[in-house]
Amino acid sequence: MGKIFYIMGKSASGKDTVYKRLAEDAGLGLRTLVPYTTRPMRSGEKNGADYFFTDEAGLEAIRRAGKLIELRSYHTVHGIWNYFTVDDRQLDLVNCSYLMVGTLESYRAMRRYLGEEALVPVLIELEDGARLQRALERERAMEKPRYEEMCRRFLSDAKDFSEENIRAAGIGVRFVNDDLDVCLGRIRQYIRQYL
Secondary structure (H helix, E strand, C coil), X not given: CCCEEEEEXXXXXXXHHHHXXXXXXXXXXXXXXXXXXXXXXXXXXXXXXXXXXXXXXXXXXXXXXXXXXXXXEEEECCEEEEEEEECCCCCCCCCCCEEEEEXXXXXXXXXXXXXXXXXXXXXXXXXXXXXXHHHHHHHHCCCCCCHHHHHHHHHHHHHHCCHXXXXXXXXXXXXXXXXXXXXXXXXXXHHHCCC
8 A cells, every 4th residue: 555745844844845856756756646726826836746726716616526635725915825635536545655745734634535544744844933034035036025925824834833733633753854965864764664
């Protein structure tokens, strides 16, 4: 039986970089699951690679077809952005293991849908001051920085990734990303235990 190695962490913790590096690691042989969103595409993102980008009508069609696995809606300074996972035949846990990136909330929803044994949590952490600095640098590099949204995400993460929520999700192992190569090495070693 395959596993879904579920990468999660607060914004600017480096989870997307960790995800991309692990996805490129042929030695692990992990496939990727691409989530869906109604938010606008960011600079450098590609439809079908980072997310499947859709609109409210597309989300509603998926919901009506009974293919919605989990849905998270965020009230941002730019309106409501939805992130969701769809039962769209990307997943074959009989023959393959996967890598996915998301939130603690989406991890818990996936675990409810697929069963606890199918998911392996990989929680990325970084000291809040370092995260805030990374987030600010990332926004400054954007064509149209969204500082208000950056601040909203930062504050929201404190609640979403509270110690109580992490414990309730059954997560015991954490990976500190203050040195990317060291962090990746530890995560690779952790993943290999399950392959």
